[in-house]
Amino acid sequence: MKFYLKPLLILVLLQPIILTAQINYPQDYFRSPVDFNIFLSATFGELRTNHFHSGIDIKTQGVQGKPLYAVADGFVSRIGVAPGGFGKAIYVDHPNGFTSVYGHCLNFSKTIEEFVRAEQYKLESFEVNLLPEPEKFPVKKGELIAYAGNSGSSGGPHLHFEIRTTDEEKPVNPMLFGFKVKDIVKPTVQRLVVYPFGNFSLVSGRKKPKEFELSGWGPNYKIKVGDTIPVSGDIYFGIETFDLANESDNKTGIFSIELFIDAVLVYAHQMETFPFTESRYINSFIDYPNFIKYGRRVQKTRVEPGNKLSVYTKTKDNGIFSFQDNSIHELVYQVKDVFGNASKLTFHVKSAPVKSSEVINSVNSENPEIVFEYDDDNEFETDDFRIAIPEGALYDTLHFKYSVGKPVKGACSAVHHVHHKYTALQSFCTLSIKPKMVSEKLKDKLLVARLGNKAGEYVSVGGEWDDDFIKVQVRDFGDYVVVADTIAPRITPVNISPGKAIAAQKTIQVKISDNLSGIKSYKASMNGHWILMEYDPKNSLLTYKIDEWTKPGKNQFRLVVTDSRNNEKLYQTSLIK
Secondary structure (H helix, E strand, C coil): CCCCCCHHHHHHHCCCCCCCCCCCCCCCCCCCCCCCCCCEEECCCCEECCEECCCEEEECCCCCCCEEECCCCEEEEEEEECCCCCCEEEEEECCCCEEEEEEEEEEECHHHHHHHHHHHHHHCCCCEEECCCCCCCEECCCCEEEEEECCCCCCCCEEEEEEEECCCCCEECHHHHCCCCCCCCCCEEEEEEEEECCCCCEECCECCCEEEEEECCHHHEEECCCCEEEEEEEEEEEEEEEECCCCCCCCECCCEEEEEECCEEEEEEECCECCHHHHHHHHHHECHHHHHHHCCCCEECCCCCCCCCCCEEEEHHHHCEEECCCCEEEEEEEEECCCCCEEEEEEEEEECCCCHHHHHHHCCCCCCCCEECCCCCEEEECCCEEEEECCCCCCCCEECCEEEECCCCCCCCCEEEECCCCCEEEEEEEEEECCCCCCHHHHHHEEEEEECCCCCCEEEEECEEECCEEEEEEEECEEEEEEECCCCCEEEECCCCCCEECCCCCEEEEEEECCCCCEEEEEEEECCEECCCEEEHHHCEEEEECCCCCCCCEEEEEEEEEECCCCEEEEEEEEEC
16 A cells, blocks of 8 residues: 655644534433533543453542432333443433433332342342343433442442443444533544564564653644654554543543544444444554553554454554555544544654565564464363454454463462463453362362462462363463462351340341452341341442341341352351341
């Protein structure tokens, strides 16, 4: 591909304009879910670990308990309560074909809360997924439905708010529906990365990606040192960028990125909508090794063949561009937020054909024995190890690497180095490891674990016996080993003790934790009757709101916690009300 400078045309093409969505979404149908000004702590499509953010996060002034309102007429179609994820969440279907979602709630409105609690006691489970009939909870626009909180996997009090298509449950950027947010701040562009692609490509004379720090603001970003980058052969690009809004210091995600080479649009994406099934493709959308090594989320132009993400609107030559002439080319990145505030990064590359000596020096001398195709099922096995990688799990063809490491203390197998952690997997793979000889009493305690970053650290991935192997589904490459979990969970009372008078208390709180395989279940009872204890894993906390099952006088509280290898811990005591 050859590019030619068209300086007059590029000025016309890159004039800041407000982005228009592909669909005309209703602008006056929905009201705000809160009764105060909306300040965002996260935006739709924001880059998260293993997923794109599927809604907006609305600040609640740092507190829980702010009322939440139905954004339009409709009915409550789903109520979810879970230890992780959205925590306590409520879903409202609307007649216009959209569903609004309110996540991380503290609790629900009185009638809904009573219904949920009754179902939890009926099912004897804190975690529930309820689907009420449409006539059960009709709501009007502006009706109180819940209170903002910090439940589930929330990192602080806020409302996670979504709008989805009702038929496909496909999230759509809520800001395309006309919600009012004050924002005249242009996005920030932090970093440029230029990547050689293949053996015969160079950046600044080397076969390695090169990063460039930037300076400037708004439409005037440039490379901090120098301007023109020598390149040869096939090249792709990436930038690290974020957005800010008025009166907020939260770094949020951007709406769109476009790249022009000599005034020609060669790459573009925008965060209008995506199905949940595509969310994990973020690991191909970003420079994944850069993220694992340094925590940077560089958004790259290259679209790997196994990447099925639908947010791309332009990917000429899959985002890889050939520079084989002897010319200087102008590149312009344009980054926008959903309100059309735009920033531009302008730089140049000096293209040159690859010299024959460079081609010879670039030839990869490795002769990998194991090649896994991204569009096929792949299997590898030894006497003690097996892995099956299904079609679609890889983003690109892989030169698979495997080796056996030195034994580690306490392990029941060798350490299996399964490729490396800098390559991401889209879907689950089946991994099997044969343990060393173990006693019969330990067999049901064995599990597969991934070695952590610290010495002696294990991350359990579980597993079940399959003939002589422990088999498990994994979604990460890394170092795997079989270990035994024989230690019961830990129970630590927070505000109770044997014989304590609790008449002045509103709650009973207990911390629970496990050393390896993780909490599988817990069951609490008062005087032999199951009681509802809400589980907050991020704080390892169980909370029981004292109710009618705690009688005046002496009560017997009992709690059993079981981990994933059926190690069990019992705590019981008498309490006086």
